[in-house]
Amino acid sequence: MNIKKTVIASMLGLSAISVNVQAEQFTVKIENLTNGIFFTPLLVAAHDSSTSLFQTGTSANASLEAMAEGGDISGLAADIAGTSPTTAENPAAGLLAPGANTTTSMLNTDGTANDYLSIVGMLLPTNDGFVGLNSWEIPSTAGTYTFTINGYDAGTEANDELTTSIPAPIDFGTGTGGTGVAASDNNTNVHIHRGSIGDDNSTGGISDLDNSVHRWLNPIARITVVVQ
Amino acid sequence: MSLFKIDLRTAMVTGAIGTSMLLTGCGSSSSHDNTVDMRTYEISVSNVTPNQPFSPVAVILHTPGYQAWVDGEAASSALEILAEEGDNSNLLSNAGDHSAYLAGDSGAGIIGPGSSENVQLEADVQNGVNLSVVTMLVNTNDAYTGINASSLADLASGDSVSFRAPVWDAGTEDNTEAAGTIPGPADGGEGFNAARSDNSDRVRFHSGVISNQDGLSGSVLTADHRFDNPAAVITITRLN
Numbered sequence: 471m472n473i474k475k476t477v478i479a480s481m482l483g484l485s486a487i488s489v490n491v492q493a494e495q496f497t498v499k500i501e502n503l504t505n506g507i508f509f510t511p512l513l514v515a516a517h518d519s520s521t522s523l524f525q526t527g528t529s530a531n532a533s534l535e536a537m538a539e540g541g542d543i544s545g546l547a548a549d550i551a552g553t554s555p556t557t558a559e560n561p562a563a564g565l566l567a568p569g570a571n572t573t574t575s576m577l578n579t580d581g582t583a584n585d586y587l588s589i590v591g592m593l594l595p596t597n598d599g600f601v602g603l604n605s606w607e608i609p610s611t612a613g614t615y616t617f618t619i620n621g622y623d624a625g626t627e628a629n630d631e632l633t634t635s636i637p638a639p640i641d642f643g644t645g646t647g648g649t650g651v652a653a654s655d656n657n658t659n660v661h662i663h664r665g666s667i668g669d670d671n672s673t674g675g676i677s678d679l680d681n682s683v684h685r686w687l688n689p690i691a692r693i694t695v696v697v698q
Numbered sequence: 699m700s701l702f703k704i705d706l707r708t709a710m711v712t713g714a715i716g717t718s719m720l721l722t723g724c725g726s727s728s729s730h731d732n733t734v735d736m737r738t739y740e741i742s743v744s745n746v747t748p749n750q751p752f753s754p755v756a757v758i759l760h761t762p763g764y765q766a767w768v769d770g771e772a773a774s775s776a777l778e779i780l781a782e783e784g785d786n787s788n789l790l791s792n793a794g795d796h797s798a799y800l801a802g803d804s805g806a807g808i809i810g811p812g813s814s815e816n817v818q819l820e821a822d823v824q825n826g827v828n829l830s831v832v833t834m835l836v837n838t839n840d841a842y843t844g845i846n847a848s849s850l851a852d853l854a855s856g857d858s859v860s861f862r863a864p865v866w867d868a869g870t871e872d873n874t875e876a877a878g879t880i881p882g883p884a885d886g887g888e889g890f891n892a893a894r895s896d897n898s899d900r901v902r903f904h905s906g907v908i909s910n911q912d913g914l915s916g917s918v919l920t921a922d923h924r925f926d927n928p929a930a931v932i933t934i935t936r937l938n
Contacts, residue, residue: 503769505867505898505905569770569900618864665906669913681913682873685905687927689864692769 494580496608498558499694500589501571503618506643506683507690508567509601510541511560512591514574516584521553522605523588526660530624534590534660538600538624540637541592556584565640566591576698579608587695589619595642595679597635598627599663601691612697618689623663628654631666631677643683645672662688735824738937739850743805743831744814747929749922751882752843753784753834755805756793757817761826763798765847767901773868775892777832777901781842781868783881783889784834793830800827809833818937827851831863831932836882837919840871840896841904843929850934858935862928865904869896875907875917885918903927 498514515523523546524534533545547559558574566572579585586605593599602622609615627635630650638644651667665688668681743755758766766789767777776788790802800821809815821827831844843863853859867873872895878887908914911921 501769503903505902569898569902571770667913670915675913681908685908687865687904687906689927690903 495576495578495698497573497576497696498587498589499571499573499696500561500566501692501694502566502568502690503692504568504686504690506568506680507596507686508565508594508640508642509562509691510565510592510594511543512562512566512572512589513537513543513546514558514561514577514587514589515547515550515555516557516577516579516587516608517550517555517605518553518583519586519605521550521555521586523550523590524602524604524622524624524660526604526622526662528659530626530660535598535624535626537590538592538598539627541594543590546590554582554584556582565594589693593621593663593690595633595636595638595644595684596663596666597629597631598624599666600624603693608695609697615695615697616692618692620688621663621665621686621690623655623657623661625655625658625660628652629664629666631668631679633678636678643680645675645678645680647674648678649674649676651677733824734822736820736938737823737827737855738818738820739829740816740818740935740937741829741831742814742816742933742935743809743833744931744933745809745811745929746931747811747835747925749811749884750835750837750925750929751811752809752930753780753836754786754807755809755815755817755831755833755844756780756786756789756802757805757819758790758793758802758830759800759819759821759823759850760793760796760828760830760847761798761800762828762847762849764793764796764828764830766793766830766832766844767846767866769846769866769901771901772899773870773901777842778840778868778870778894779890780832781834781840782871782891784836785890786832789832805833808836823851829934833930835865835925835929837880837884837923838882838904838907839873839875839879840868841865841907842868845932850936853934853936855936855938858933860931860933863930863932864927865925865929867896867902867904869898869900869902870894872896873907875909875914875919877918880918884920884923
């Protein structure tokens, strides 16, 4: 396909035009492999090399904070819109439950420089955890590419693990009456999430999360990209 | 090189007998050539956990049609038995009956923390070759680690590839960590129980054991039974 494009470009005398030589059509499947953590609406974006949705070791902007604390991807989508990314917003049409998976419709990056794939979605119930993929280079060769990705902490909210600070669109099996696990984040930049701690007391203890339901170890999700 | 000699000898014997069994044996398969492609793999399983012995490992070579499990779906009974009790015999015999089966074996015994074991398998890979490996973390209710049908087709002779294997939860037994429910030396409790006490009954990544030192008061496990990913480093070397 790339060869053909080069040939056509030569025939048209357009050799100076730099077109993308990466994948052009692909789907992205996201599997939630956690025990008891839901993913809020996901933002799946193919974008150019100068764009990103998040970066570890840097402070989260307001849009990333809104996604990680409240599940709202509209700010991030608006932030990158100027670079004309190829996106799939909310492919699961709501929460992606533990054990469930979702696949985007066909994404077509033909004629763009959108050669890098990023994915974000909030983890519920957490304070500001999110599942993330940052700028994975999309292969040019047709095939099926599978890998796993981790949970991150936006660093914007203390991980107190209290229901008063965690949105709950559905019942996640959380408790009440916790005293709060942590009062502040030591690392206020985006970082790998340490995991929730929870406890086995649904009406007290330090956390409103259940330690047999809401813990996880990284990785937490599998990504399968099928390049046509 | 010695295996190449075996190939020749097999061909000679077949020729001498004058049968056409080779073609018949491949009658139902796809567009692949009926060209025998014998390969030998050495699979090394290294236990990198603090205190989770591995049950005797099940190692299976197969074509793409077989999977020991599918993430997000209910475990087979054979996987349940392996993940709850460490007994790999059902998983291996079921795999052996599968049309996609090429070769398989059990490890010789328990692989302790810090130890490793090598298993060699030889198979004709003309229709593709995937590897599956399964072993229980015995100081858990139903955790296992391994490899789920990864292709070895592109591994060149003499080359190696390593996998850092995560831990799965078979989803067949509730992770109570309670006395009497864990077969490993931390408890000496029950292994397999056909009841599916885990509410969600689906395979997923394990969320880790909690232990009685980290907030699960009914647990018989202590902090050194906790683990993180990866639990195993599995290295495959293609010997020919």
